Amino acid sequence: xxxxxxxxxLLSTDDLDASIAFYTETLGMKLKFRDGAHYAxxxxxxxxxxxxxxxxxxxxxxxxxxxxxxxxDAAAKAIVDxxxxxxxxxxxxxxxxxxxxxxxxxxxxxFYSPLSR
Numbered sequence: 001x002x003x004x005x006x007x008x009x010l011l012s013t014d015d016l017d018a019s020i021a022f023y024t025e026t027l028g029m030k031l032k033f034r035d036g037a038h039y040a041x042x043x044x045x046x047x048x049x050x051x052x053x054x055x056x057x058x059x060x061x062x063x064x065x066x067x068x069x070x071x072x073d074a075a076a077k078a079i080v081d082x083x084x085x086x087x088x089x090x091x092x093x094x095x096x097x098x099x100x101x102x103x104x105x106x107x108x109x110x111f112y113s114p115l116s117r
Contacts, residue, residue: 004075008041008048008066010110012057016040019051058100059087064108072097075111079103 013019016037023029023042032041032048039056042049054060069075073090076099080086083104090099096112103109 003069003071004111005068006047006065007068008050009044010050010052010057010064010066012061012063013051013053016051016053023049023051058098058110059108062108064100064110066110066112069111069113072099072111072113075099076101079109 011019016034016039020031020034020040020042024031029049030043032043034040035056038053040051042051048066050066058064067075076086076090079101085102086099087102087108088098088100090097090111092098092115096114098110098112101109101111
């Protein structure tokens with residue numbers, strides 16, 4: 001079994017309020033949480049639809065797939081070894097270890113793993 005678990009799809013927005021309204025009012029999905037004026041998580045069932053402005057989006061303007069893994073560094077290395085590229089090397093933020101990469105065809109991916117603190 002793979003150590004990779006697709007958990008979210010990150011979408012770009014330049015108007016978080018309008019995007020939240022679209023998914024909650026038009027489609028009837030539930031808002032899981034909102035982080036200020038830059039990020040919101042919508043309950044998409046088996047995956048979260050993440051809405052982010054350029055402030056919080058890892059590759060603004062692109063759809064990016066968020067993949068949970070136990071080893072972010074190994075995932076980033078596997079991407080590079082297979083013809084992809086690193087956008088942002090593995091790093092720790094307040095809650096997670098992350099790496100932002102392109103796959104071998106230029107699609108954006110974020111690998112992440114919760115930090116044990």
